[in-house]
Amino acid sequence: MTTDAHGALIYTMVLASVADTNMTDAELETLSEMVRFLPVFRDFDVARMPDLTRDCIDLLQEDDGIDRALDIISEVLPEHLHETAYAIACDVVAADGSASQPELRLLELMRDRFGVDRLVASAIERSSGARHRTL
Structure with a gap:
């Protein structure tokens, strides 16, 4: 299974969303918003989203x-x-207001695999939580 950078980012979002086996409406909305508004997705063909999502979910069944x-x-x-x-x-994990143990474990795996410094990771986590707080 091969993909490009956009596909890898979609895989990242899907992986974070299904880490606790429950893709919530808030997570789906966050995925859609990120694809629509983040500069990294500026040249992304949105029509690829369903296929990439399905490919990632199929991969996760293994x-x-x-x-x-x-x-x-x-x-x-x-x-x-x-x-x-x-x-x-x-951001996907924070979207529904709480992080489960499986989601936190996945973030730890991602941090290690992607080589994200712990201090940088803490700042990212804190800012994601702050952005997704509600009244």
């Missing part, structure tokens, strides 16, 4: 699916987008 997805993401994404991928994952 025994080593999470590891394979993380391998694909880290191999395909340019290094300068590793922190962006981590930030996108954090």
Whole structure:
């Protein structure tokens, strides 16, 4: 299974969304908003979204699916987008207001696989939480 940088970012979002086996409406809305508004998706063909999502979910059904997805993401994404991928994952996890243990474990795996410094990761996590707070 091969993809490009946009596909790797979509895989990142899908992976973060299904980490707790429950893709919430808030997470889906966050995914859609990021694809529409983040500069990194400026040249992305939105029509690819359903196929990429399905491909990632199919991959995750395999025994080593999470590891394979993380391998694909880290191999395909340019290094300068590793922190962006981590930030996108954090935003998806924060979208529904709480982070489950499986989601936190996935973020830890992503941080390690993408080589995101712990201090940088903490700042990203904190800012994601702040952006997704409600009254």
